[in-house]
Amino acid sequence: MNLIVVGTNHKFSPIELRERLVFPKKRLKNALFLLKEWQIFKGAVILSTCNRMEIYASTENLESARGQIINFLSRYHEIETKNFLPYLYTYEAKEALRHLFAVTCGLDSLILGETQISGQVKQAYLEAREIGFADEFLRKTFIQALSFAKMIHKETKISEGKISVGSLALDFIKGRLGNLSSKNILIIGVGKVSELVLQYLKKERPNVIFVSNRTFEKAKALASEINGAAVRFDRLRESLKKADVVITATASPHFIIKKETLEGLINHGLLIVDLALPRNVEPLVKDIMGVELFCLEDLGTVIKKNFEKKKEEAKKIEEVIKIKAERLWQKLTVLEPEPAFLRLSR
Structure with missing residues (x-):
């Protein structure tokens, strides 16, 4: 199994495009049901906030999965691919995992270190789980990301001060x-x-x-x-x-x-x-x-001031994320599962 994320955020696209790609809360389940029709996806989570739109998916075919996500975005939002494709980013495998950890910790947010995003990531995952579109691979991935973010906000200074x-x-x-x-x-x-x-x-x-x-x-x-x-x-x-x-x-x-x-x-x-x-x-x-x-x-001055205060702390957390993502990816994809008879014999 593999992991892919395709999306855009405030760093990659103008607000005029992001508001066209948004998934309103009332229509999120409907979007997930439509995405579920693509057999290539074993599970998917749609994260749609004020400053980002991302689709995380578990799949066995990364190359085809990216194309299908782009096709889905075009059809669902009724936008020609050429009008949004240049503004998208794609992360695959452990880089997708690393990105999810950074997003959930608030390191990729407009307001560095903000904590609201953790709740938004959790809610996005729960929406997918509710309709049976969060497979075991995504379950482990998102639970680990949320747990890690909780630890980071508790044990570091990244979320201190005014972050909302x-x-x-x-x-x-x-x-x-x-x-x-x-x-x-x-x-x-x-x-x-x-x-x-x-x-x-x-x-x-x-x-x-x-x-x-x-x-x-x-x-x-x-x-x-x-x-x-x-x-x-x-x-x-x-x-x-x-x-x-x-x-x-x-x-x-x-x-x-x-x-x-x-x-x-x-x-x-x-x-x-x-x-x-x-x-x-x-x-x-x-x-x-x-x-x-x-x-x-447009709140550039206060956003920059917040960033300058926390950029060194953010760098340290990014290094921890690299190590954490590498270890988790090994557990998810490399290590063979323990035979059932050994678990039952304990």
């Missing part, structure tokens, strides 16, 4: 606006990213409004933690008119704020930070006077 999207987004906003205590902040969406933003907003004491429809009760619960308010989407324009800062982080596949949404509405400075993928805010809103729009990749 929420903390870095707030640092970026404060760097541009200074004190936030008098600012009106509108948070659109009530998922994990919004919760992370909230944790760092509490000590800033701004005026906060959460906007949500489908999970309005959760919006009210989050708002109560910071003495804020919650409104439904039909009051979005009214809330935007009063906002100094807008943070978006919904799972919507379409723009929820367009240029036409803001035209004639804004007569003051408005800072928008779009943390979603696909993006929630139409890029054309930047053409409106007084409006500044940034996505996660």
Whole structure:
């Protein structure tokens, strides 16, 4: 058996392409069922996050597997191969294993050392297991990667300090606006990213409004933690008119704020930070006077600062990963399994 990963991330492709290749959470099982129809794959895991899309697969034919994954991506997302192939990377065998370990530890993340990715890797594996598409080879691979990441975050300094999207987004906003205590902040969406933003907003004491429809009760619960308010989407324009800062982080596949949404509405400075993928805010809103729009990749200063603090620690972990991946690969592919009669005789 062998392992292959085909994917792309923030280092290899622009956000415009990544948002076209994203696998929405609601449709992930459907995508796995379709991939399962290819007999060449013994198992597969689809990892789709804000900054990466990767398909890990166990197979006995690496060369054909790569072509089939590319074909699947083209057909599923209805994109011509030539439009995304130059942005893909492929890792095979123990290099694929090494890559998985690095990803799960947060070494390949936009925010070096972040821990949210471990949970995303685990959830991706569980989705595959739930439909019976995680064979024993993938099971051992992912369990070892998750266990290793847990150990790394516990025993090293790679995850110390501010490592979440929420903390870095707030640092970026404060760097541009200074004190936030008098600012009106509108948070659109009530998922994990919004919760992370909230944790760092509490000590800033701004005026906060959460906007949500489908999970309005959760919006009210989050708002109560910071003495804020919650409104439904039909009051979005009214809330935007009063906002100094807008943070978006919904799972919507379409723009929820367009240029036409803001035209004639804004007569003051408005800072928008779009943390979603696909993006929630139409890029054309930047053409409106007084409006500044940034996505996660634009938070370069704070991201670089975090990287500089931890790059030496990351190098040490990378060396450990090489050794760990080599040893695990030997166990997975070289060593013969112990005969059954010896196990039963113990």
